[in-house]
Amino acid sequence: MSRRNVTKLASLLAVVAIVIIGVYYIPLTMFSVQPKPEQTPQKIYDYYIIVEEDTKEILMYVPVVVNVGDELVSDQNKRYKIIKVEENQAYARFVEDLNLELYKKDGRN
Numbered sequence: 001m002s003r004r005n006v007t008k009l010a011s012l013l014a015v016v017a018i019v020i021i022g023v024y025y026i027p028l029t030m031f032s033v034q035p036k037p038e039q040t041p042q043k044i045y046d047y048y049i050i051v052e053e054d055t056k057e058i059l060m061y062v063p064v065v066v067n068v069g070d071e072l073v074s075d076q077n078k079r080y081k082i083i084k085v086e087e088n089q090a091y092a093r094f095v096e097d098l099n100l101e102l103y104k105k106d107g108r109n
Helices: 003-030
Strands: 048-052 058-062 071-073 078-086 089-097
Touching: 048 078
Parallel strands: 048 089
Antiparallel strands: 048 058, 071 078, 078 089
């Protein structure tokens, strides 16, 4: 091989190496995954007050930790979902009326 061909081959290999490195590292630097910011841990209270979000009616007091996404059934057979928790007050959104008669077995009261 002539010196000129060796130089061309070395240049071509250098360009290929730069392209491969660029293809590998550019997506990692330009499109890096942003971590979700950590939420501060929720302070634990002795009890929580669950309030209907629209009417501000107190639905119940509970002695367990309440989190967003929890569900509850009120004494009027209405299903609610917790949408927000601020300190020891949780706000619940109405989901549906429940007909518990459908779940009673014959002969039971």
